[in-house]
Amino acid sequence: MVGDEYYPDHLLPVIREQEVRYRRFAELREQVLLEYGYNTARAYWGDLEDVxxxxxxxxxxxxxxxxxxxxxxxxxxxxxxxxxxxxxxxVTTLRKLYDELISRGHRNDNPAKRVIVTSVATKPNAV
Structure with a gap:
């Protein structure tokens, strides 16, 4: 936790809001990862931390x-x-996160549901 003595008063609400957001996110992340094995959960955990x-x-x-x-x-x-x-x-990890939010009644939509990841075409090799 960030100590108040290190931050100007006008920045403290921002820090506290981020802490609250992270706690909500971390709780949800743990719920999503419960059903997976170690390696999958570790990969998904990293994906969620990154986003x-x-x-x-x-x-x-x-x-x-x-x-x-x-x-x-x-x-x-x-x-x-x-x-x-x-x-x-x-993207799959994000879908699972938002599906959990929907199941808890915190969202009505899944913003990752309609996103399609297409492979980027590569240039043919020069001969």
């Missing part, structure tokens, strides 16, 4: 992303040169 950091950097609530946000996140994964399968796993 959480991405959202915080853009002052977005990871539990309230839009379809446009998900597409922007996928664009970042492509710029990082992640493989097609890794990007698909990230």
């Amino acid at each position: 959480f950091r991405w959202a915080v950097e853009r002052d977005k609530d990871v539990l309230a992303l839009t379809e446009k946000d998900v597409k922007q996140y996928i664009a970042l994964l492509r710029r990082r040169k992640y493989s097609h399968n890794t990007i698909r796993r990230h």
